[in-house]
Amino acid sequence: MIVIEDLRKAYGRTQALDGVSLEVGAGELFAYLGPNGAGKSTTIRILTGLTRLSSGRAWLGGADISADPIAAKRQCGVVMQHINLDGDLSVAENMDIHGRLFGMSAADRAERTAQLLDYVELSDRAKSLVNTLSGGMKRRVMIARALMHRPRILFLDEPTVGLDAEIRRRIWGLIKQIQSEGTTVFLTTHYIEEAEFLADRVAFLDQGRIRALDTPRALIAQVGKWAFDRLGPGGMVTEYFADRDAAQAAIAAVEDALTLRRVNLEDAFLTLTGKAVRP
Amino acid sequence: MMQGVGAIYLREMRLSKRRFKRAMAGMAVAPILYMIAFGTAMGEGARFDGHTYLEFLLPGLIAMTTMTQAYGIAIEINIARFYFHIFEEFQSAPISGAAFALGEILSGITRALGGVVIILAIGWAFGVTIHTGPWFWLAVLLNAFVFASIAVALAMLISSHGDQSLVNAFVITPMAFLGGTFFPLDGLPQWAQVLLHGLPLTHAAQAIRADAFGQPPQWIHFAVLAGLGVVGFILALKSVDRARD
Structure with a gap:
């Protein structure tokens, strides 16, 4: 069309x-x-x-x-x-x-x-x-x-x-x-x-x-299924994982209390363009 | 083509209807002040071609009002374009630039005719009546066509409302005073007369005044107005298409 x-x-x-x-x-x-x-x-x-x-x-x-x-x-x-x-x-x-x-x-x-x-x-x-x-x-x-x-x-x-x-x-x-x-x-x-x-x-x-x-769904899948955000030396760092078990294992290795979340389209945009969507 | 012309024209008329009282007051105030101020100042003694000053002034005011009302659509187009962004609605509609230009020009001509009726009524209230034959109305229509076309062209070419004010200050206002509206041009130096005969308003004022005084038409005025109208219309058509960024 x-x-x-x-x-x-x-x-x-x-x-x-x-x-x-x-x-x-x-x-x-x-x-x-x-x-x-x-x-x-x-x-x-x-x-x-x-x-x-x-x-x-x-x-x-x-x-x-x-x-x-x-x-x-x-x-x-x-x-x-x-x-x-x-x-x-x-x-x-x-x-x-x-x-x-x-x-x-x-x-x-x-x-x-x-x-x-x-x-x-x-x-x-x-x-x-x-x-x-x-x-x-x-x-x-x-x-x-x-x-x-x-x-x-x-x-x-x-x-x-x-x-x-x-x-x-x-x-x-x-x-x-x-x-x-x-x-x-x-x-x-x-x-x-x-x-x-x-x-x-x-x-x-x-x-x-x-x-x-x-x-x-496909754009999100390019990044992963699960993610958590933590504060690194250079600012906020997001780590992405293909499955929940791997994500939970990674969280367990970090001392801070972090929350596991599903990957969303914003993660995909951020990863694929290297930029945030919002101005 | 005609569906676009009709839609554009109808929109302007609906807006004019909504603003009728304000617009009418705006059209009437300046001419009334001119009639009072100049009519009183010149008195009954001053004669122009055997006519009182008010009889001389009234056709000039008609030419001037025709110009200002027809040209006034430039401001309406600018407001629609820069403040309300309505022009985008026309640009994205399946109508040609010519349909837009023609619709706006017709609305300018309608406004000008409304202005003429108001000036004639004001003249009547001041005890001044003039002859209004076919040549009078033809001159009015041509004058309105010229200035409405120029208005569409300029409204499309300028890039801000501020530029519009500059055109008004440096072109329209001087023309209103120098185009044979308030005084005869015969007394001016030859070079000034030649210069002022380059203005469309000069020809409109002389053509309208000739018929108002019952004199035969001078073809040169009608020919100049028709020629300028064609040039203005072509400019309007071209500028509407150029208005896309």
């Missing part, structure tokens, strides 16, 4: 994307994980027509984003990292303008608006001005708006950044539901647990390059 070949983007001497290639299958939930400045948003901006690529090619649902950008844009909905709603218009008006931009009929716009606002549990706020909504509500309106024209691909750029834990989990549920209805989801995040919980496959992006790409 999404094919990217050797995508590059330079801002002056800064190489924001340095030869990214990947494929995302239909109905897949793909996460792009990396620290701030890794090139996550640049990829989405290029794919959705907001930023010009320097070189490389990409296709959305078979449409070449450079040769046929209009056809490519018809395939996708996008939820940007920052709120980009018209604050002086109502929720329904924002949805209506989006539907018009995508050439939807009046009846379809009205029906779809009602359906999607129900879906994101904001039916009672249809006539409210966007400026009067909370951050979490605005985010849900953005997701509803992006789904308005029934896109085959949904791009979500850091969809839960700045939201509290409860709202974040609510949006995770929504994203899972969207995927279960057949939409391909391309998600960027720097929240490890978000990628681990949501994604079918994860790409680790660092300095504009993909350092690893696989299922969360």
Whole structure:
């Protein structure tokens, strides 16, 4: 559904994307994980027509984003990292303008608006001005708006950044539901647990390059199954083990009281890129 | 194409409707002050081509308001682009740059026509009525088209709201005062007249004033405005596409 070949983007001497290639299958939930400045948003901006690529090619649902950008844009909905709603218009008006931009009929716009606002549990706020909504509500309106024209691909750029834990989990549920209805989801995040919980496959992006790409389970397996953290002379040291017995034996040899834990995606990122995900 | 134009235009109109009272007050205050201040200062004695100063001033104010209202969309586009990031919604939609430009230009023209109606009403309140024939409205439309096109082009080319203020301070405001709005250009030195005839507002003010005074149209004004409109529109189209980073 999404094919990217050797995508590059330079801002002056800064190489924001340095030869990214990947494929995302239909109905897949793909996460792009990396620290701030890794090139996550640049990829989405290029794919959705907001930023010009320097070189490389990409296709959305078979449409070449450079040769046929209009056809490519018809395939996708996008939820940007920052709120980009018209604050002086109502929720329904924002949805209506989006539907018009995508050439939807009046009846379809009205029906779809009602359906999607129900879906994101904001039916009672249809006539409210966007400026009067909370951050979490605005985010849900953005997701509803992006789904308005029934896109085959949904791009979500850091969809839960700045939201509290409860709202974040609510949006995770929504994203899972969207995927279960057949939409391909391309998600960027720097929240490890978000990628681990949501994604079918994860790409680790660092300095504009993909350092690893696989299922969360396979990425974790490359590092080990069990780990414990201890304070070494140079700071925190994490030791990884393929089985529990070996890990427990290692802990027993250390005098400090340490807790054995399962290896997670953050360990995989740290080991495979040599960096922490969080800025 | 038309779905995009319609969506962009409708969005601007909905926003204008929501801000109608504020916008109307904004459109009316300056012209009322000009009418009071200049009308009182010049008195009934001053005559221009056989007309009172207020009769001379009103067409000039119409030209100026047409310019400021049409050009005013640049500020709206900038707010949408830099503060609310709405421009991204249009960039990621399956519409052409031409559809975006045309929708915004039409909204600028609509705002300008609204401004003209308000100025005519203010004139009527001051006891000043002028002739408003087809040539008057054609000049108004061309003037609005020129400045709305320039507004779209500049709004796309500048990189911050601060740059927008510079354009206003160094281009729009001087033009408002020097483009034949408040005084006839005949009394100026020849070089100044030549220079000021390079401004679109000068041609708009003279074309509007000629019809307001019941004089026959001078084709040169319409030709210059149409030519500048085409150039401005092409610039707007090119600049919308360049706005991608």
